[in-house]
């Protein structure tokens with residue numbers, strides 16, 4: 001679903017505009033969405049917003065919603081499947097796993113395919129204590145001990161802070177709350193969920209001791225060869241310190257907007273008038289019949305989940321510079337913060353934990369060359385190349401066969417580590 005990641009994000013930005021344009025709407029008349037909003041026939045209405053906890057509980061699993069305070073005062077919403085109701089293993093040792101979503105995504109992305117295929121359910125049924133993170137700024141983490149999300153200062157963060165503060169806090173909180181004396185967790189991240197791991201583990205190397213195995217789906221750090229057209233197009237403008245990027249910086253990107261979310265949640269319903277729009281968008285994103293369409297209404301209802309524009313700017317900076325390095329504030333402020341005119345590289349050489357890189361040939365975000373260049377610098381890593389030549393960024397989340405090709409092998413590695 002974080003395939004969704006950037007590509008869907010950018011598709012969604014364009015969606016509302018594109019809906020009125022010929023390419024998408026050949027068969028559809030011009031649409032006044034606001035008129036449809038209160039029209040019962042159009043089925044666009046404000047439903048109660050369901051959370052990840054509600055969605056997990058709907059499948060019969062125990063589900064918890066936690067609010068975790070970070071060192072710098074952000075409050076992130078994290079969900080948990082503490083055990084499996086099928087195993088009734090609440091009194092057994094359950095190794096902790098943290099799974100972390102991608103850019104503009106959220107914890108819901110991991111559970112869209114239901115209990116038979118989705119990683120969190122499979123992990124719970126394999127005996128793990130499963131935690132689903134949400135980075136600051138998304139729909140579940142617009143919260144702070146003293147600062148309102150309405151205040152522009154709230155949005156002054158990138159994925160750097162999500163790694164450095166949020167993921168660190170989640171690891172410590174999950175270990176403490178699990179209460180079984182465990183010293184380390186397993187980690188799974190998709191896309192930005194991998195970037196935040198690399199940032200944290202390189203800059204706070206003591207956290208490597210808290211990792212048993214880490215699984216990077218579509219790892220993103222070095223971005224020199226990434227082929228995503230939109231990123232390559234806007235990179236030269238927004239990937240540098242200039243009037244464009246300053247204008248775009250420090251803001252909430254796609255605020256949680258009930259109207260848009262209702263629209264998206266209805267878009268893919270089978271009986272919905274605008275279903276062709278959904279099919280068109282989905283077909284554009286995924287060639288062939290590879291995506292689980294049943295999961296789409298919930299996917300659209302929960303995405304995009306919001307982020308700071310700085311997260312995008314930071315990625316564009318990486319794409320432009322060819323470095324995996326900290327946020328570029330411009331020479332003057334860089335000098336104050338980093339004591340150098342250019343931002344320092346993340347010292348990924350210092351990531352000592354066991355890192356598994358799951359990558360594929362058809363990923364327009366995580367190019368093979370970039371993954372291999374990163375792997376050369378990681379001291380303790382294993383490569384897992386996806387055999388399917390069509391496997392792309394989104395397939396890591398939504399492919400119909402994600403259980404067989406990804407989730408089961410990952411769980412096997414974790415079980416082996418824990419001798420389960």
Ligand SMILES: *[C@@H]1O[C@H](CO)[C@@H](O)[C@H](O)[C@H]1NC(C)=O
Pocket residue numbers: 067068075077140142143144
């Ligand atoms: C913000 O955090 C507080 C403290 O943990 C929590 O009680 C509250 O429900 C959170 N609000 C939102 C909107 O998440």
Ligand SMILES: *[C@@H]1O[C@H](CO)[C@@H](O)[C@H](O)[C@H]1NC(C)=O
Pocket residue numbers: 111112113114116117292293294295400401
């Ligand atoms: C597709 O997603 C639906 C809804 O979550 C789920 O029930 C179904 O098992 C999934 N099908 C496949 C083939 O993954």
Ligand SMILES: *[C@@H]1O[C@H](CO)[C@@H](O)[C@H](O)[C@H]1NC(C)=O
Pocket residue numbers: 347349350
């Ligand atoms: C990496 O770790 C080594 C050994 O602890 C340390 O000397 C070095 O400063 C670290 N590198 C960076 C760039 O932080």
